[in-house]
Amino acid sequence: MSNWVQGKVVERIDWNERLFSLKVDAPVDKFVAGQFGKLAREEGGERVQRAYSFVNSPSQSVLEFLAVTVEEGELSPHLQDLTPGDEVMVSTRPNGFLTLDEVPAGRELWMFATGTAVGPFLSILQSQESWERYETFVLVYAVRQSEDLAYLELIESIQAAYPDNFRFVPIVSREDKEGTLRGRIPELLLNGEIQAAADVPIAPARSQTMICGNPDMIRDTVAVLESMGLRKNLRRTPGQITVEKYW
Numbered sequence: 001m002s003n004w005v006q007g008k009v010v011e012r013i014d015w016n017e018r019l020f021s022l023k024v025d026a027p028v029d030k031f032v033a034g035q036f037g038k039l040a041r042e043e044g045g046e047r048v049q050r051a052y053s054f055v056n057s058p059s060q061s062v063l064e065f066l067a068v069t070v071e072e073g074e075l076s077p078h079l080q081d082l083t084p085g086d087e088v089m090v091s092t093r094p095n096g097f098l099t100l101d102e103v104p105a106g107r108e109l110w111m112f113a114t115g116t117a118v119g120p121f122l123s124i125l126q127s128q129e130s131w132e133r134y135e136t137f138v139l140v141y142a143v144r145q146s147e148d149l150a151y152l153e154l155i156e157s158i159q160a161a162y163p164d165n166f167r168f169v170p171i172v173s174r175e176d177k178e179g180t181l182r183g184r185i186p187e188l189l190l191n192g193e194i195q196a197a198a199d200v201p202i203a204p205a206r207s208q209t210m211i212c213g214n215p216d217m218i219r220d221t222v223a224v225l226e227s228m229g230l231r232k233n234l235r236r237t238p239g240q241i242t243v244e245k246y247w
Contacts, residue, residue: 002092003091003092003093004040004047004089004090004091004092005026005027005028005089005090005092006026006087006088006089006090007024007025007026007028007063007087007088007089007090008024008025008026008085008086008087008088009022009023009024009082009083009084009085009086009087009088010023010024010025010062010084011023011084012080012082012083012084014080015147015148015150016147016148018068018069018080019066019067019068019069019116019147019148019150020066020067020068020069020079020080021055021064021065021066021067021150022039022064022065022067022079022082022088023062023063023064024039024062024063024064024065024088024090025061025062025063026063026090027092028063028090028091028092028093028094029092029093029094030058030094031054031058031094032058032094032099032101033054033057033058033099033100033120033123033124033126033127033130034053034096034098034099034100034120034121034123034124035053035054035094035095035096035098035099035120036051036052036053036054036094036095036096036120037051037052037054037063037065037090037091037093037094037095038050038051038052038090038091038095039052039065039075039079039088039089039090039091040075040088040089040090040091041075041078041079041088041089042089043074047089048074048075049075049089049091050075050076051095052065052066052067052119053065053066053096053098053116053117053119053120053123054094054119054120054123055119055120055122055123055151056123056126057123057126057127057128058123058127059127059128060126063090065119066116066118066119066150066151067079067080067116068115068116096120096244097244098120098210098212098242098244099124100124100130100133102233102235102242103208103210103233103242104208104233104238104239104240105133105134105208106134106206106207106208106240107134107135107136107206107207108134108135108136108137108138108200108206108207108208109133109134109136109137109138109208109209109210110138110140110200110202110207110208110209110210111124111125111137111138111139111140111209111210111212112140112142112185112209112210112211112212112213112217112221113139113140113141113142113211113212113213114142114143114185114212114213114214114217115142115143115148115213115214117212117213117214118139118141118150118151120212120244121139121210121212122151122154122155125137125139125158125166126154126158131162131165134208135165136165136166136167136200137162137165137166137167138166138167138168138169138198138200139155139166139167139168139169140169140171140185140194140198141155141168141169141170141171142170142171142172142173142184142185142213142217143170143171143172143173144172144173144174145172145174145175146172146175146177146180149170149172149180155168167197167198167199167200169181169194169197169198171183171184171185171188171194181193181194181197184217184220185217185220185221186217186220186221186223186224189202189221189224189225190224190227202225202228202230203228203229204228204229204230204231204240207230207240208233208240208242209225209230209240209241209242210242210243210244211241211242211243211244212243212244212245215245218243218245222241222243225240225241226241
């Protein structure tokens with residue numbers, strides 16, 4: 001059986017000039033919320049492929065991917081040119097371990113994301129079974145400019161569905177925007193602004209954290225969490241910090 005199928009674009013959503021989402025109809029294997037697939041195109045007889053997390057929940061039939069166009073990129077500019085009815089190659093097998101199966105029990109689950117790495121967390125938050133595992137979910141979503149905050153309507157709908165069990169902390173690093181914090185996740189954790197905005201403390205006995213995105217953010221955020229007494233979550237030695245680098 002081939003590891004690739006032809007998918008058909010159902011919709012393209014342009015969040016701004018560079019940030020977009022693709023909804024694709026493709027017969028792929030069932031995935032677990034938090035995993036990723038691959039999109040590809042043929043170029044000069046070679047397959048150019050990149051990994052993109054599923055934004056949709058596993059129960060939704062149409063696949064959804066969040067992407068940013070990279071200048072001089074071999075794939076992303078072509079993906080942003082796709083319109084409904086166009087075809088795109090999709091890998092049949094999902095990958096990735098940023099799933100709740102890998103995270104120990106806890107009272108709260110914190111999700112720290114930069115940019116398009118919010119995708120896997122949105123998939124988890126849209127999966128009904130996720131809400132049976134933790135009392136509270138806290139989504140910390142950091143971008144450079146406020147226009148880079150995607151899926152705000154979806155996040156608002158999650159807030160409406162789980163008003164007592166969901167906290168959302170948007171962060172913008174390069175401009176002041178009402179309703180958001182300004183800065184970087186590590187510093188805002190260290191000075192307590194994130195915890196205050198969520199009205200939820202972070203402590204080893206109650207907190208689980210998942211971090212996905214910019215490698216510098218991951219490194220610095222892990223260091224801050226470790227200074228608070230949390231430790232990396234490994235299969236042999238379960239802890240409170242689960243990480244997936246996004247590039």
